[in-house]
Amino acid sequence: MCELLGMSANVPTDICFSFAGLIQRGGKTGPHKDGWGISFYEGLGCRSFLDAKPSVDSTIAEFVCNYPIKSNVVISHIRQANVGEVCLANTQPFIRELWGRSWSFAHNGQMNTVFDEVELGRYHPIGTTDSEHAFCWLLDQIEKNFDGIDNNLETVAQFIREHADKLAALGVFNMLLSESEYLFCYCTTKLHWITRRAPFGEASLKDADISIDFVKETGADDVVSIIATEPLTQNEQWHTIEAGELIVFREGEKVLSLTN
Amino acid sequence: MCELLGMSANVPTDICFSFAGLIQRGGKTGPHKDGWGISFYEGLGCRSFLDAKPSVDSTIAEFVCNYPIKSNVVISHIRQANVGEVCLANTQPFIRELWGRSWSFAHNGQMNTVFDEVELGRYHPIGTTDSEHAFCWLLDQIEKNFDGIDNNLETVAQFIREHADKLAALGVFNMLLSESEYLFCYCTTKLHWITRRAPFGEASLKDADISIDFVKETGADDVVSIIATEPLTQNEQWHTIEAGELIVFREGEKVLSLTN
Numbered sequence: 001m002c003e004l005l006g007m008s009a010n011v012p013t014d015i016c017f018s019f020a021g022l023i024q025r026g027g028k029t030g031p032h033k034d035g036w037g038i039s040f041y042e043g044l045g046c047r048s049f050l051d052a053k054p055s056v057d058s059t060i061a062e063f064v065c066n067y068p069i070k071s072n073v074v075i076s077h078i079r080q081a082n083v084g085e086v087c088l089a090n091t092q093p094f095i096r097e098l099w100g101r102s103w104s105f106a107h108n109g110q111m112n113t114v115f116d117e118v119e120l121g122r123y124h125p126i127g128t129t130d131s132e133h134a135f136c137w138l139l140d141q142i143e144k145n146f147d148g149i150d151n152n153l154e155t156v157a158q159f160i161r162e163h164a165d166k167l168a169a170l171g172v173f174n175m176l177l178s179e180s181e182y183l184f185c186y187c188t189t190k191l192h193w194i195t196r197r198a199p200f201g202e203a204s205l206k207d208a209d210i211s212i213d214f215v216k217e218t219g220a221d222d223v224v225s226i227i228a229t230e231p232l233t234q235n236e237q238w239h240t241i242e243a244g245e246l247i248v249f250r251e252g253e254k255v256l257s258l259t260n
Numbered sequence: 261m262c263e264l265l266g267m268s269a270n271v272p273t274d275i276c277f278s279f280a281g282l283i284q285r286g287g288k289t290g291p292h293k294d295g296w297g298i299s300f301y302e303g304l305g306c307r308s309f310l311d312a313k314p315s316v317d318s319t320i321a322e323f324v325c326n327y328p329i330k331s332n333v334v335i336s337h338i339r340q341a342n343v344g345e346v347c348l349a350n351t352q353p354f355i356r357e358l359w360g361r362s363w364s365f366a367h368n369g370q371m372n373t374v375f376d377e378v379e380l381g382r383y384h385p386i387g388t389t390d391s392e393h394a395f396c397w398l399l400d401q402i403e404k405n406f407d408g409i410d411n412n413l414e415t416v417a418q419f420i421r422e423h424a425d426k427l428a429a430l431g432v433f434n435m436l437l438s439e440s441e442y443l444f445c446y447c448t449t450k451l452h453w454i455t456r457r458a459p460f461g462e463a464s465l466k467d468a469d470i471s472i473d474f475v476k477e478t479g480a481d482d483v484v485s486i487i488a489t490e491p492l493t494q495n496e497q498w499h500t501i502e503a504g505e506l507i508v509f510r511e512g513e514k515v516l517s518l519t520n
Contacts, residue, residue: 043349045387046349046386047351049309089302099384101386124360126306126357
């Protein structure tokens with residue numbers, strides 16, 4: 001299994017605090033030591049940092065942790081390998097272009113039969129994971145049925161939810177997906193979220209002796225949602241996403257929730 | 261205009277020395293201060309570092325310069341913007357997937373009319389540069405005419421060269437392109453290369469007071485080719501790629517050269 005971390009914000013915001021907590025679980029407070037990755041959206045641009053090393057020992061992860069990159073949408077993943085060897089090609093998030101947008105995808109779970117159960121189209125996996133296979137199929141299905149998201153969000157989101165259900169039926173499928181503006185979060189077993197806004201308070205990480213006073217780090221109108229496999233802080237109230245539920249965030253706000 | 265840097269090697273090799281020279285030209289010894297990027301292939305995996313800041317002032321470039329990533333194929337780019345604003349989405353190399361390979365593309369030159377002259381298919385630009393438009397078109401043409409490179413290299417390379425000619429006819433088109441194994445280098449105006457192998461010697465950068473003794477850094481069987489817009493060292497003999505010439509490198513060796 002793996003762990004996921006996502007962020008949606010209405011102003012460019014760094015994720016250093018949350019990421020500092022997550023990477024502890026990649027070999028120290030958790031067993032997810034088979035690589036990690038993080039994708040930052042800045043406008044339509046997207047840049048990722050990837051490493052097949054345990055995040056807790058990764059010089060690149062340390063760099064990302066200490067170099068605040070301001071972004072509106074972030075997707076991150078730490079891996080505990082099941083299907084596919086430990087190597088760069090199997091490191092998430094995976095990225096593909098559709099409609100002139102960079103789509104980033106990260107998956108927690110396992111679907112051993114996905115290779116036989118879903119047929120690929122235009123997108124092909126570069127590595128050998130079940131996750132990337134599922135992503136290629138999902139994106140192909142989206143492309144075949146739509147030509148964009150704007151004015152169409154609920155229909156596209158429902159389509160993604162139903163197709164995520166099909167993948168979940170093959171095992172476990174918790175997913176973060178974005179195309180730069182919307183952050184789609186689908187849960188089979190474990191996914192939590194929190195929205196921070198004024199009045200801001202303090203928070204302490206569960207996995208490291210790090211606290212933050214958001215009053216000092218944020219503006220009064222900032223709205224920032226964090227999505228994570230397990231809550232990252234110990235003194236805040238996180239929400240649980242239900243099995244089969246898809247939540248969509250945009251500019252920090254939960255804008256849609258769809259269930260079966 | 262921009263500058264290009266590429267590497268092909270028969271063993272995983274770092275490019276820190278050459279990259280240290282290149283990034284000086286991004287705001288210090290050269291005017292290419294509108295962002296930079298570098299893609300490293302490790303097997304089929306590919307990871308990029310991108311920044312819209314001048315490479316000479318970029319904390320991420322400094323990190324890449326000092327953190328040796330061993331790779332068989334590298335493509336790097338420093339930008340002097342002409343078409344398209346300075347932002348992450350317009351930062352090269354651009355990446356797209358074809359045939360389950362990550363294709364990286366970097367362009368030096370300008371083709372103002374490319375938006376009207378070539379029709380896009382399946383691949384769409386995320387940013388607004390002429391370069392990305394050309395890349396999307398070129399990759400679409402390759403996909404429509406082939407289903408792979410193996411056993412087919414000369415035909416595919418000739419096809420790429422002829423399509424690069426068409427782009428060059430719209431302005432200036434110097435290009436580095438790779439899908440993880442082959443490095444395609446096409447020249448309209450300026451591109452140079454050098455292959456280093458035993459007996460290794462010393463080299464000194466033109467753009468910084470840095471020297472290297474390759475004897476200490478390499479194994480006896482290492483073969484490493486470096487391709488750059490302008491020669492990066494002052495005491496070695498670089499070769500010039502001719503206008504309209506496409507050279508293909510694989511595992512450090514020049515394996516093909518095609519001219520008009």
